[in-house]
Amino acid sequence: MEEYICPHxxxxxxxxxxxxxxFCGESLHRPGKGFLSNIKYSEHRVIWFFLLFFxxxxxxLVRIF
Ligand SMILES: [Zn+2]
Structure with missing residues (x-):
């Protein structure tokens, strides 16, 4: 657990x-943590993209053959 001060x-x-x-309901702009969760989020999106692609x-391929 890490203390984070709300910018608002x-x-x-x-x-x-x-x-x-x-307390105020504003979104927290976390420079460190937010970046990491953004990577996780985009990795998740990439997996879904590949599933859709395949x-x-x-x-x-089924339609061609
Ligand atoms: Zn706040």
């Missing part, structure tokens, strides 16, 4: 996964 109301947030401030590829 200056209250400390102790929830590492919180994206919104508990599904489409399979569909095209």
């Amino acid at each position: 109301c200056q209250n400390p947030i102790y929830d590492d996964d919180a994206l919104l401030c508990h 599904a489409l590829l399979g569909f095209i």
